[in-house]
């Protein structure tokens with residue numbers, strides 16, 4: 172049995188503790204006793220994949236940068252691998268965010284460093300097919316694979332991306348064994364890690380600084396360049412006159428995420444929205460920015476994700492070890508780029524809080540299933556949404572409190588993919604040697620033969636709330652492209668209807684990707700922030 | 710409480726946190742349930758109200774059967790952990806879950822979901838178990854979204870307790886030692 176609970180993680184630096192001691196400009200808005208106004212050349216709203224890369228590049232070119240982050244600063248010393256604390260402190264809505272009808276659980280980060288603090292380190296370049304689709308359908312220019320490759324290469328170097336060289340954990344190995352037995356393709360995942368201890372706690376904040384998240388890479392470098400971080404400050408609105416933005420107004424938040432009543436106003440020449448999908452469109456909606464074709468928040472994509480558990484006789488211990496190290500593209504383009512929905516297959520870690528709630532159900536049956544946790548391999552499939560007329564994604568709305576809500580309906584087009592992926596992942600896990608398998612569907616028990624599963628799944632009802640569905644990849648909502656009737660930013664991320672507002676985060680993606688999104692966002696932001704820096708210096 | 714009120718199933722339109730279906734006119738439900746102090750959290754809680762506690766207390770030993778090492782004595786700790794979990798969602802998402810708890814105060818809703826008109830406080834564990842079993846099998850999206858809205862937050866709240874987590878066979882995380 173694999174048991175890391177006796178292991179001690181010690182002797183690790185906390186870059187923020189040291190940085191603050193050395194004089195980094197960090198403002199904890201929760202502590203402010205009065206309203207405050209700060210001036211900057213560039214205000215960056217959000218400190219995740221897009222915000223972090225923007226902050227490094229813009230501060231390097233000598234611009235005065237202020238980074239605004241809603242979350243409270245939490246760093247390495249406090250990353251204790253406790254699941255509940257991590258959900259509360261590092262995830263949007265304490266990991267309880269969901270689509271409006273409750274049918275899709277949405278995991279998204281909320282941290283200094285954004286979702287990169289809790290992501291699972293898989294680092295893929297954007298597929299050529301996806302980039303061509305954007306070019307052909309949205310008039311995206313300058314972002315062909317050939318044009319982006321140098322930016323991917325730059326960010327791969329910056330964030331130490333390389334194919335995982337250690338043996339996969341048993342969870343990932345099940346994917347490989349299943350694929351090999353069936354003659355399906357699989358490959359090794361490139362990860363953004365440096366000196367990874369192979370622990371498996373990427374999702375609760377890496378305790379060793381091995382994960383090259385924004386928290387330990389681009390943000391510290393921006394701070395060294397003189398940037399200011401304002402944390403515990405949620406951007407609520409923008410001051411603008413319909414042509415230019417003049418300020419971003421933030422609520423200071425206390426430890427319970429409640430407004431303290433104090434505000435921080437950042438006056439700047441240029442604004443970068445980098446709050447990520449759902450949150451960036453919601454901010455722009457609250458601010459009432461020009462949106463003549465009512466596109467804000469539309470085409471929000473999720474890579475709707477399904478889960479299948481394989482129960483193995485031996486222990487799998489899927490909570491330990493690099494969470495994602497192998498993948499299969501066997502069905503990613505199963506019906507071409509724009510046919511029936513395709514999906515990428517990977518595995519997910521099996522920490523008990525998240526996994527028991529995904530197992531679902533109640534009472535003694537749920538307990539019996541949860542008690543097999545160490546024996547589960549957990550295969551997931553991420554639906555490539557947005558490439559078909561019947562896949563328009565979700566729409567962001569504002570609740571009566573002004574907070575973001577995503578209305579995403581699992582329609583028949585997507586549901587067909589859920590069912591298809593359940594079948595294929597069940598087949599894969601049996602081929603890998605699972606003694607029984609259960610797909611993430613409320614009406615499915617563990618079954619001990621592929622034949623039984625193959626007969627049952629086509630008879631199940633696939634509808635919201637019945638088939639389990641989640642998302643860890645929020646994309647879109649501020650579509651980029653030349654066609655102004657459908658797009659809100661140009662291919663450089665500049666908002667079509669305001670001169671000095673840029674969107675540098677996952678919300679500009681016109682469709683989902685077919686790969687985990689971080690490297691796409693790093694590469695595109697590196698390109699667009701570099702172009703912006705050049706423009707601002709001219 | 711006006712138990713005779715018939716609920717229009719098509720009124721279950723919106724939902725939120727974890728799939729808690731709620732009434733389109735959800736704001737009215739608290740008053741329908743007749744609890745004048747419905748909005749006030751119970752003593753020692755940030756969000757859960759006395760009526761929620763009375764509703765959930767008999768259901769928790771059934772919902773988390775096998776997962777409570779100290780049986781009914783663990784229920785207050787489950788409620789505290791649920792209350793803490795409910796502190797993080799945006800207000801709109803939290804409203805949704807409380808609207809679910811509100812409709813669960815209505816006999817008609819319980820009749821539809823759990824085949825039982827009576828308040829869980831008056832039912833035996835076996836009756837609650839049967840009711841949940843029937844609810845969990847309903848071939849109706851709204852019913853199932855609501856069912857998930859009841860179970861999932863409780864499960865997540867409970868299994869993120871490090872001690873309870875170990876009951877799954879998970880040995881626990883490494884120990885972080887800060888210099």
Ligand SMILES: Cc1cc2nc3c(=O)[nH]c(=O)nc-3n(C[C@H](O)[C@H](O)[C@H](O)COP(=O)(O)OP(=O)(O)OC[C@H]3O[C@@H](n4cnc5c(N)ncnc54)[C@H](O)[C@@H]3O)c2cc1C
Pocket residue numbers: 216217218219220221222239240241242278279280281282283284285286287289290291292293294295374404405406407445446447448450451454495643644645675676677678686687688689690692
């Ligand atoms: C559990 C999990 C695992 C994942 N694993 C992978 C993986 O292995 N590989 C991969 O490529 N991707 C992965 N992802 C997804 C990936 O990390 C994200 O897609 C990516 O980080 C998104 O970047 P972003 O810049 O759009 O936004 P984010 O990184 O989400 O950053 C946005 C930040 O802005 C802040 N913010 C939002 N609104 C405001 C506001 N109004 N005021 C102030 N601050 C605000 C947020 O709090 C947040 O910190 C994973 C995601 C999750 C949840």
Ligand code: SF4
Pocket residue numbers: 292364366367368369370371372373374376377378379380381382492493494
């Ligand atoms: S697996 Fe590696 S990157 Fe992930 S938390 Fe552990 S040490 Fe950090």
